[in-house]
Every structure is written in C-alpha cells, then in structure tokens.
Amino acid sequence: MNPQVLKVEKRISADVTRLFRAWLNAEDFSRWFLSGEMIGIDSVTMDPRPGGKFLINMTLDGKILPHEGEYITIDEPHKLVFTWRSHATENRDTLVTVTFTDLTNVDRSKGLKEKPQTLVTLIHEELLNDIQIKMHNQGWTSILESLNQWIGV
Template identity: 85%
Template sequence: MNKQVLKVEKRISADPVRLFRAWLNVEDFSRWFLSGEMIGIDSVAMDPRPGGKFLINMTLDGKILPHEGEYITIDEPRKIVFTWRSHATENKDTLVTVTFSEVKASSTSNGLNEKPQTLVTLVHEELENDIQIKMHSQGWTNILEGLNYWMS
C-alpha cells in the first residue's frame, strides 16, 4: 500500500522562537493544541529532547484518546520532528515534521516594521489511506488555527 503525505501550512504573526517553544512547553501547549470543537485536552506529558517521549490525552464524548510519540529532532527555532501514533493512525507510528520559517517583514507606509511573521509548515508522513489524510488534515488545520489564535 502506498503511504500518503499530508502538508498543512499557516502564516502566524509571531517570531519563530516563540512558536517553536509553544510546541515544547507543557503549559502553553495544553492551551492551544485543540484539534476540533468537540475535542478537549485531559493531560499532556512531554520530555522534549531527541529520544524523549510525549503523551497527549485528548477527550471526546467522555472518552480519553491517547496520542503519543517520540521526538526525533529538536532544532530550535527551525524544526521539530516526532513520531505520532493514535487511534486515527490505527495505533501505527507515523512521522510529523514541523518547520518554522521567518517571513521577512516589510515596512509599513509610516516606516514602522510589522509584527514578525512565521510560516509554520506541518508535514505528516506514513498515513495509510484517504480517511487518515482527511482526519489529520482537519485536526492539524484546527491545531494551527488554535496556535495562531493563542499567539494573537
């Protein structure tokens, strides 16, 4: 079976360092990492270092849905790579890469620089079918929207 790749991007008004750190700080992460309106966060545990593991217990309709993985690369402030396993991947490891690329600010007409902008690109590999692509596309899009909202 051909593995599939999902790519989601979001331009966010924040500098790359702040965005990068929001992915690795438990308290901050718990505030913005929501994949949909009906989804909540029960608990988050993370050991943000290569080889370190994380566990995100999401809630839906009173059920706890564990999402877990292992950090592979942590390259501040450019890139985080981790495995991702959940009910939505049929409990198989997949691979997620999140990159943070600074978008050069332009000067406004009054000569002041605009707020820093960062393009956050999330690539999710090793997905097995269209259902997994659709579920994760919606989830990751909502998560990046949550990050954007939290940063504003």
C-alpha cells in the same frame, strides 16, 4: 499499501522562537493544541529532547484518546520532527515534521523591522489511506488555527 503525505501550512503573526517553544512547553501546549470543537485536552506530558517521549490525552464524548510519540529532531527555532501514534493512525507510528520559517521583512535602509510573521509548515508522513489524510488534515488545520488564536491573545 502506499503511505501518503499530508501538508498543512499557516501564516501566523508571531515570532518564530515563540511559536517553536509553544510546541515544547506542556502548559502552553495544552492551552492551544485543540483539533476540533468537540475535542478537549485531559493532560499533556513531554520530555522535549531527541529520544524523549510525549503523551497527549485528548478527550471526546467522555473518552480519553491517547496520542503519543517520540521526539527525533529539535532544531530550535526551525524544525521539530517526531513520531505520532494514535487511534487515528491505527496505533502505528507515523512521522510529523513541523518547520518554522521567519517571513518578517527587515528594511535595512531604515533599520525598521515589520511585525513578526512566521510560516508554520506541518508535514505528516506514513498515513495509510484517504480517511487518515482527511481526519488528520481537519485536525492539524484546527490545531494550527488554535495556535494562531492562542498566540494572538
């Protein structure tokens, strides 16, 4: 078995701190964390601290699909690292790192700042095969697009 790595990126027109905090507030998170058209969120519980756990109960065709993990690193507003376990990882722990890079330009000569721009980079490690890579690529891509749409509201 050669564990594989998936990388998904999305440039979002929003402040880096606001985007970071959207990942750690259960109420906000449940509004945007959607991995596909047919997927819903039943419930979200979070204990956002290193060693704290989270549980995301997604729904599909009337079934609840638990996704759970543990926060390893919370470095506001730059980096989140957590384990990720679900049916799509064969109930094995995998590792997700989300980084938030502020791309906002500041024109120091004029003291002007552009509208906020953040690059969200998600790296998912320890996936076992091409099927897991494909499933998670679709899921994480949809999730980052949902975050972009939610944050723009």
